[in-house]
Amino acid sequence: MSPIVRRAARGIAPGLLALVASPSLAALPNPVLYLTGTEYYSAGGKNWVRYQYDVRNKADYPPQLFAPAPALPLCGLNTNSSRSWVDFFDSRGKRLYGFCALKTPTDLGKIWFAVEEGIVPPSYIYIEINDRQTNTKYKSNLADTTL
C-alpha cells in the first residue's frame, strides 16, 4: 500500500468507527424541553433561584451520546467529559449555563440554570445538545421560566 493511501486510510478510519459506533444518531429528534420547577438556594454568600428542566423525549437518545469522551477536548480540568454537551441559551442566543459531563440520557431530566434572586430571568430559554463527535447540534423548543 502506498504511503498516500495509508495516510488516507488512517484519516478515514476514525470517522468510519464513529459511524459504526453510533448507527442511529442521524435520526435523533430535537429535545422537547419543559420547566419542572424552581428551587431557592444560597451559594457564595448570595441567594439564587434555580430553574429546573426536563427533556420530555430523553428516552429517544442513545446512551453512547453521553459516554465519556477523553479523546475530545476537555471540559476545564475534567478529562472525562461526555461526548455531548448541553447548553442553555436565552431566546436571543446568549449562553446561560451548560453541562459537559452528563452521564446518561436520563440526566437530561434534571438540568437547570440559575440566576441571582431578584434578577428577572429571560422569559424563554432553549437548550442545545452538541454531539461533539459528529458535530451535530440538537436544538430544543423555547421553554418558559414560569410555571
Add this chain to the structure above:
Amino acid sequence: MRIFKTLLVFVSAAFAIAAISSPASAQATRTWVSGVGDDVNPCSRTAPCKTFAGAISKTAAGGEIDCLDPGGFGAVTITKALAIVCDGIGGTVLATGTNGIVVNAGDQDRVLLSGLDINGGGTGINGVRVLKAKSVVVRNTLIHGFATPASHGISVEGPAAVTVAGSAIVDNTTGLSGAVVSGGDNLLAGNGSDGKFASSRARQ
C-alpha cells in the same frame, strides 16, 4: 450675539426637558402581562411582559399591572404604590419554595391585589407577606398551598393596614398571621390553623 443667546436658551431648555421627561417616559402608568408575553417587551398591551417581576420595573409608582390572558406570572416583591389586577382572567402566582407576593413599599404607598390565584404548591413560604405599606387590599383572590411548617396564607409583619375581601385562604399551614381586617365575604378553611381576622374597628 442675540441670536446666539436665544439659541443657547433653546438648547438649554431642550436639555432640561429631556432630563426631566426621560425617567418618567420609561415607566407607564398601566402595563400588561400575558402568558405568552416576554419580559424584554415594554409591557404595553400589544407587547406585554411575561411576569409581574418583569413588569414592575416598567410600571410607574401608583400605576397598575393588568393581566391580558391566563398565565403564571411569577412571584414578585412590590416596593411602591401599585395595583395588580387580574379579575376574570386567571392570573396565577406559583410560588414553590418562596413567597408569592411580598409588599415592602413606602409608608404612604397603597397596594391593591385583585383577582389572583396565589399557589404555594405545598412548599411556598407565605402567600402574601406584608412588611411595609400604608395599606394593602387583597380582593377576589385565592391563596392556597403554603404548607411548610412555618407557612402562612397572609403574613403581616410590619406597619400596614391590610384588608381582605371576597377571598379564599385555604389549605395553608396558617391562614392569617398578624393584623388582617376582613372586608367581608371571605373563606378561611382547610388551614392547619385558620388564624383570625382583626376587628375592623381596631384597625381604624
